[in-house]
Amino acid sequence: MQFIKTNIPDVFIIEPKIFGDDRGYFFESFNQKEFEEHIGKINFIQDNESKSSKGVLRGLHFQRPPYTQSKLLRCIEGEVLDVAVDLRQDSPTYKQHLSVVLSGDNKKQVFIPKGFAHGFLVLSETATIAYKVDQYYAPDYDSGIAWNDIEINIDWGVSPEDVQLSEKDKNLKALVEIEHPF
Template sequence: MKFEKTGLEGCFIIEPTVFEDNRGYFMETFSQREFEANIGRVNFVQDNQSHSKRGVVRALHYQVGDAAQAKLVRVLQGRVLDVAVDLRKDSLTFGEHIAVELSETNKKQIFIPRGFAHGFVALSETAEFFYKCDNFYDKNAEAGIIYSDPDLKIDWVLSESDITLSLKDAALPLLKNARLS
């Protein structure tokens, strides 16, 4: 596996080594030993998976306090634009983001540490999205930021008319009004 640092401290793009032949392919998607050697110790305790239609934005979500979560995210089928926003108040990159296309073809993963908001938009007709979390979901600690916050300057690639949001995500606040702790 190749671990590539991003411009946001602690956030990595991970590319697995893929072995392909006439039967298909094989890849190791997670190795605790390699993960610890390149990123550090993380104890994943929960796996989640979602299915989205083209244009669905699931963003920008996070949990606060002791329920904060680090995530290892990837796409099983389709393509998404994946976004991580640094919400660590003491970080030099607070409010900055990375946006990376994840797909079944490129097989890239992103490790998003605690203290980040996370979201994605489905770019293909459908997308199966999978992620590991290092903390259990806690409804009382959930928080979010509206995906279209102008201060974040995130290019979601699709036009506004192609975006589909849940009612809950459409009502999320701007970063300047968001619950950060």
């Protein structure tokens, strides 16, 4: 696996070595030893999976302390634009974001540490996302910021009319309107 540093310290893109032939392919999607050598020790405790249709935008979500989560994400099928926003107030990259296309074809993964908001937009007809987390879901600590926050200024590459949001995500506020948790 290749662990690629990004413009935001502590966020990594991980590219696996894919071994393929006319029968199909094989790759390691996670290797604890390599992960710890490049990123550090993270105790992942749960694997999640979601499937969504084209135009579905999930995010930008995070959990407030003491239930913050680190995530390791990959797209099993389809294609998504995955976004991580640095919400750590003492970080030199505070309010900056990273966007990366994850797909079933490129097999890339993204590691997002605690202190970030996360979201993704489905670019293909459907997409299946799998991700590991190091903290259980805590509904009372669930939070987020609006996907179209002007201050964060994410270019999702689609018209707002083409975005499908859950009721919960429609009600998320701009970063300036929420209590800063990190």
